[in-house]
Amino acid sequence: MWRRVAVAVPYLWLLVFFLAPFAIILKISLADPIIAQPPFTPAFNEQGDLATSGDNFKFLLTDKLYAITYLRSILMAALATALCLALGFPMAYGIARSAPATRGLLLLLIVLPFWISFLLRVYAWMGLMNNYGVINNLLMWLGIVEQPLQLMYTDFAIFIGLAYSYLPFMILPLYATLERMDLDLVEAAQDLGASRTRAFWDITWPLAKPGVIAGCLLVFIPAMGEYVIPYLLGGSESLLIGRVLFDEFFVNRDWPLASAVAIVLLLLLVVPIVFLQRSQAKDKEGAT
Amino acid sequence: MRHRSRFILSTLAFGYAFLYIPLVFVVVYSFNDSRIATIWGGFSTRWYGELFRNDQVLDAALLSLNIALTSATFATILGTMAGLVLARFGRFKGRTLFSGMITSPMVMPEVITGLSLLLLFVTLQQLTGWPGQRGFTTIAIAHTTFSMAYVAIIVQSRLLSMDESLEEAAMDLGGRPLRVVFDITLPLIAPAMIAGWLLAFTLSLDDLVIASFVSGPGSSTLPMYIFSKVKLGVSPDINALATLIIAAVSLGVLVAWFAMRRIRT
Numbered sequence: 001m002w003r004r005v006a007v008a009v010p011y012l013w014l015l016v017f018f019l020a021p022f023a024i025i026l027k028i029s030l031a032d033p034i035i036a037q038p039p040f041t042p043a044f045n046e047q048g049d050l051a052t053s054g055d056n057f058k059f060l061l062t063d064k065l066y067a068i069t070y071l072r073s074i075l076m077a078a079l080a081t082a083l084c085l086a087l088g089f090p091m092a093y094g095i096a097r098s099a100p101a102t103r104g105l106l107l108l109l110i111v112l113p114f115w116i117s118f119l120l121r122v123y124a125w126m127g128l129m130n131n132y133g134v135i136n137n138l139l140m141w142l143g144i145v146e147q148p149l150q151l152m153y154t155d156f157a158i159f160i161g162l163a164y165s166y167l168p169f170m171i172l173p174l175y176a177t178l179e180r181m182d183l184d185l186v187e188a189a190q191d192l193g194a195s196r197t198r199a200f201w202d203i204t205w206p207l208a209k210p211g212v213i214a215g216c217l218l219v220f221i222p223a224m225g226e227y228v229i230p231y232l233l234g235g236s237e238s239l240l241i242g243r244v245l246f247d248e249f250f251v252n253r254d255w256p257l258a259s260a261v262a263i264v265l266l267l268l269l270v271v272p273i274v275f276l277q278r279s280q281a282k283d284k285e286g287a288t
Numbered sequence: 289m290r291h292r293s294r295f296i297l298s299t300l301a302f303g304y305a306f307l308y309i310p311l312v313f314v315v316v317y318s319f320n321d322s323r324i325a326t327i328w329g330g331f332s333t334r335w336y337g338e339l340f341r342n343d344q345v346l347d348a349a350l351l352s353l354n355i356a357l358t359s360a361t362f363a364t365i366l367g368t369m370a371g372l373v374l375a376r377f378g379r380f381k382g383r384t385l386f387s388g389m390i391t392s393p394m395v396m397p398e399v400i401t402g403l404s405l406l407l408l409f410v411t412l413q414q415l416t417g418w419p420g421q422r423g424f425t426t427i428a429i430a431h432t433t434f435s436m437a438y439v440a441i442i443v444q445s446r447l448l449s450m451d452e453s454l455e456e457a458a459m460d461l462g463g464r465p466l467r468v469v470f471d472i473t474l475p476l477i478a479p480a481m482i483a484g485w486l487l488a489f490t491l492s493l494d495d496l497v498i499a500s501f502v503s504g505p506g507s508s509t510l511p512m513y514i515f516s517k518v519k520l521g522v523s524p525d526i527n528a529l530a531t532l533i534i535a536a537v538s539l540g541v542l543v544a545w546f547a548m549r550r551i552r553t
Binding site for chain 2: 028117221242
């Protein structure tokens with residue numbers, strides 16, 4: 001009896017507030033926009049026939065602008081993931097190998113920015129990258145540039161913003177796997193004559209792989225749908241799909257098209273999400 | 289390995305500088321007297337004064353705190369139940385769907401979660417008349433839904449790392465299942481529940497995108513207010529607000545950390 005209640009309550013909550021909304025998105029993505037409240041055609045016309053169309057999806061697939069925007073989003077998210085990995089791996093390694101007393105503090109300093117508002121951390125870069133902001137003032141004072149560099153409202157700004165915001169998501173899973181790693185293996189390899197580079201690629205990297213995969217996906221997936229960073233740091237023509245979805249919904253009030261954009265984004269992300277769950281399942285099996 | 293290469297040390301230094309330098313400048317510029325936020329015009333605390341006279345900020349902060357308290361509490365109740373189910377109930381019909389629904393909200397882009405929940409509320413309103421107005425309730429429901437996933441995962445991993453013998457012993461001694469849960473299991477997982485509640489609380493306070501979708505006219509949370517201001521550029525009173533938040537969070541986290549270290553040693 002109590003078991004049933006414990007299962008049913010969260011189960012029902014998720015069915016209503018998580019699964020049902022997706023069915024609704026799918027339904028609306030097949031409707032046409034009209035000027036009414038709510039602004040889309042019903043799924044059944046007056047005769048009671050099914051009145052759906054794939055027009056929105058056809059439009060998304062044939063319109064070049066959307067294809068380019070999806071590709072740009074993938075590219076930007078991939079670049080930011082690469083930077084996070086390049087910076088995060090040595091950092092996670094350094095933290096995992098530091099003395100236990102300092103390790104806690106180092107880790108805390110990685111997590112601390114995560115508790116400080118995401119929005120405000122993105123905002124902090126606006127003051128730095130402004131034409132008369134800290135970076136440009138410093139560069140001009142040093143005499144490196146004569147005129148302020150255009151940093152804000154560029155793709156570079158989005159890239160830095162993404163890497164900055166999601167770096168902790170890369171470091172934490174990497175740290176978790178590197179900390180568990182048996183260091184004797186590396187030492188053994190080196191005793192047997194392997195160079196440090198060789199020992200890294202043959203021992204450390206394969207053992208760290210679950211952490212690398214988890215970290216990359218935890219950065220890549222939210223970066224793909226990011227809205228705040230391209231809005232605040234990017235220019236009006238540097239479109240990313242999260243912002244296009246938001247604008248399609250709130251500015252153009254084209255709910256069906258916004259829903260279709262969401263469905264396609266979701267389909268693009270299903271591949272990495274399934275990959276993540278597989279790797280986590282494997283990780284759990286490996287641990288026990 | 290005592291030996292740490294110069295490369296690792298310099299990346300660590302660079303990484304921490306990368307994480308903290310932007311925040312340092314926000315704090316410094318919050319004490320800037322000049323109205324133009326990027327030009328230094330002498331030391332002043334005037335923006336803090338203006339902040340406390342700004343009713344919009346105070347209302348938004350109050351709404352955000354209310355939503356965070358409510359949604360964190362509901363998320364902890366629902367998430368704990370879900371974590372218990374996943375860790376202790378073995379196989380049951382629909383388990384795969386259940387665990388899928390628990391983990392998916394954590395990796396879902398916010399724009400999709402926000403859009404889907406808004407469309408749900410609009411559809412429900414058409415069908416049943418509820419919710420008549422979007423605001424506190426709809427935002428709290430949305431936040432509960434995505435943060436209960438985090439609570440569930442924390443509680444589940446705590447339960448999995450704990451052995452079941454205490455609960456089994458209590459059952460063997462004739463404890464009824466519900467009593468065992470309340471007398472044995474819940475006290476054991478209380479730290480995980482507290483950690484989950486805190487995480488849900490901060491996630492709710494931090495959220496902008498989902499709240500923007502599901503709120504209605506007249507109810508702005510603090511992130512929504514901040515966003516509407518910083519859209520127009522850097523502004524000195526937002527620097528002051530950010531400094532207060534950074535100070536509060538850092539203080540809270542450091543105190544908690546030292547307290548925990550005390551207990552452990």
